[in-house]
Amino acid sequence: MKTTQFKRLTLVAAVGAAMTACSPGDAPEPALTAADAEAYVQDAEARIESLYEYAAKSSWIAQTYINEDSQFLEARANEQLKLLGIELAAGAARFNGMDLPYDTQRKLNLLRLGLTLPAPVNQPDLAAELASIESRLNGMYGAGYDADGNQHDLIALSNTLAEANDPDAMLQAWIDWRTVSPQMKDDYVRLVEIANQGARDLGFADVGAMWRSKYDMDADAFGAEMDRLWEQVNPLYEALHCHVRSNLNERYGDEVVSDEGAIPAHLLGNMWAQQWGNIYDQVAPEGGAGINVTERLVAENYTPVSMVEQAESFFTTLGIEELPETFWTRSQFVKPEGRDTVCHASAWDFDADDYRIKMCIQVNGEDFQTIHHELGHNYYQRAYNLAQPMLYRGSANDGFHEALGDTVALSITPSYLKDIGLIDEEPDASGDLPYLMRMALDKVAFLPFGLLVDKWRWQVFSGELTPETYNEGWWNLREQYQGVAAPVARDADAFDPGAKYHIPGNTPYSRYFLAHILQFQLHRDLCEASGFEGPLHRCSIYGNEEAGQKLIEMMEMGQSRPWQEALATISESGEMDASAVIEYFQPLKDWLDEQNEGRSCGW
Ligand code: X8Z
Numbered sequence: 001m002k003t004t005q006f007k008r009l010t011l012v013a014a015v016g017a018a019m020t021a022c023s024p025g026d027a028p029e030p031a032l033t034a035a036d037a038e039a040y041v042q043d044a045e046a047r048i049e050s051l052y053e054y055a056a057k058s059s060w061i062a063q064t065y066i067n068e069d070s071q072f073l074e075a076r077a078n079e080q081l082k083l084l085g086i087e088l089a090a091g092a093a094r095f096n097g098m099d100l101p102y103d104t105q106r107k108l109n110l111l112r113l114g115l116t117l118p119a120p121v122n123q124p125d126l127a128a129e130l131a132s133i134e135s136r137l138n139g140m141y142g143a144g145y146d147a148d149g150n151q152h153d154l155i156a157l158s159n160t161l162a163e164a165n166d167p168d169a170m171l172q173a174w175i176d177w178r179t180v181s182p183q184m185k186d187d188y189v190r191l192v193e194i195a196n197q198g199a200r201d202l203g204f205a206d207v208g209a210m211w212r213s214k215y216d217m218d219a220d221a222f223g224a225e226m227d228r229l230w231e232q233v234n235p236l237y238e239a240l241h242c243h244v245r246s247n248l249n250e251r252y253g254d255e256v257v258s259d260e261g262a263i264p265a266h267l268l269g270n271m272w273a274q275q276w277g278n279i280y281d282q283v284a285p286e287g288g289a290g291i292n293v294t295e296r297l298v299a300e301n302y303t304p305v306s307m308v309e310q311a312e313s314f315f316t317t318l319g320i321e322e323l324p325e326t327f328w329t330r331s332q333f334v335k336p337e338g339r340d341t342v343c344h345a346s347a348w349d350f351d352a353d354d355y356r357i358k359m360c361i362q363v364n365g366e367d368f369q370t371i372h373h374e375l376g377h378n379y380y381q382r383a384y385n386l387a388q389p390m391l392y393r394g395s396a397n398d399g400f401h402e403a404l405g406d407t408v409a410l411s412i413t414p415s416y417l418k419d420i421g422l423i424d425e426e427p428d429a430s431g432d433l434p435y436l437m438r439m440a441l442d443k444v445a446f447l448p449f450g451l452l453v454d455k456w457r458w459q460v461f462s463g464e465l466t467p468e469t470y471n472e473g474w475w476n477l478r479e480q481y482q483g484v485a486a487p488v489a490r491d492a493d494a495f496d497p498g499a500k501y502h503i504p505g506n507t508p509y510s511r512y513f514l515a516h517i518l519q520f521q522l523h524r525d526l527c528e529a530s531g532f533e534g535p536l537h538r539c540s541i542y543g544n545e546e547a548g549q550k551l552i553e554m555m556e557m558g559q560s561r562p563w564q565e566a567l568a569t570i571s572e573s574g575e576m577d578a579s580a581v582i583e584y585f586q587p588l589k590d591w592l593d594e595q596n597e598g599r600s601c602g603w
């Protein structure tokens, strides 16, 4: 069922399938009217709503108590959702070609596009099989067992990479985690087969084409849009890559990392080399006054819960109402003892008044950011749940859901940290470069990774990659876009993509790339609207209710209008645009260009 990290979509999402159920041989129907379409949509919304809470709760249990039984129950609920989705989409197709009021038409489209992994039409066995594969893959990732039954702890292994001081230990941790994913491969191959058949039944070429069709624009135009945005930021990424590689080369020497070519993936402080903030000390500009948020949180005795309270207070100062009490009693903030859970952070909604996050919070700067990210999901969910009917309960496009909390977290500036007492003095201008470097290591380093994960899946779903070439194709994209390489030769039957949560979790990933562009654009335009003058990286919307009101307005629209209109409530042009990323990091880019003079960049 659920298709995302923000657990709303699934239900709505579950409602995709089956344009072809009404085959040419069917008996002609009496003429349908717009009123029939309207009634159909209303009934569909009621039926989805009646299943949603049950399915969301089954899924919550399956992810917070991983065992055979919880997976069984989750798979059953997911199967029901898929079957409902197929039935409703088949019915929706009966209204094709009719001239209908805007909302009815939009909702019928959403019914067709909702599912993330559609099951084939009229094949309940395949819906059941697909649902159990989905639950099993999620469970495998969460529990972390290798083929010999040894358990691997992703948090501990990630911490070894984050400490970034012993390349042998880092290599071992990197390899260890990738002993969990080969077991996923057979299931994944089958999943692709079944879901592709489902997508074709809906009139799409494959699942990838279906995913690209969800953006209020032509599917091909969406692919081109992703590439266009990437081209805008690529020079910034290359400059960062060049500087980082050179510093790593100085630190570890040629035998570990050359100053040419791709960077070995275990040296960047993160299990997937997707965010590089943990190697800040190795690449930091000299002399500036940097702020280490982790050290400050520890020094001020923050706990996981007080970190969440602090993050919540940011949103409330924007005029956003606090979350209900059950958020505090039902969320999972820390890794529970004595049972397996999926630790990957997520935010959930169950009904109009029940919102939770699921995390295994550690007291560090990275998790402090992630808490803001997750709360952004919860506030978005609540805004549209209260304002919109069932089929409009989603974000403008999925990139907006991922961008909301991050947009707010861009306002965790030194001035904000001083306001909340985490630091005593705001650093002067000499602190700008260190601050921008920290931000770039997370936000800029992420961009090519955000782009390539779905490029890989698109190739898998289209058949351009076959099970024999899955892994090779993965590393080709990693090298092409990120300039990162596997540190040791990989077996053809390794399944390294499966070591990244969103592959076994089947969460589309383009949303994160979009979010990393959108959050800077929204930040810039909110800052401008609030009258801020000065460099973008110093603006904080903390306490600014005007900015908060704009966010609320956008969130309340849900997915009732094309995302371009939702964006236009904050960003006049109504187009996604990476120029704010460039503006934000310009001082760092100038500095990187100086550092890189005489180095040979690229790979
Ligand atoms: O999965 C997430 C969030 C939950 S939606 C923690 N993110 C991506 C990832 O971890 O790979 C946020 C940034 C990218």
Ligand code: ZN
Pocket: 005, 006, 373, 374, 377, 401, 402
């Ligand atoms: Zn998210």
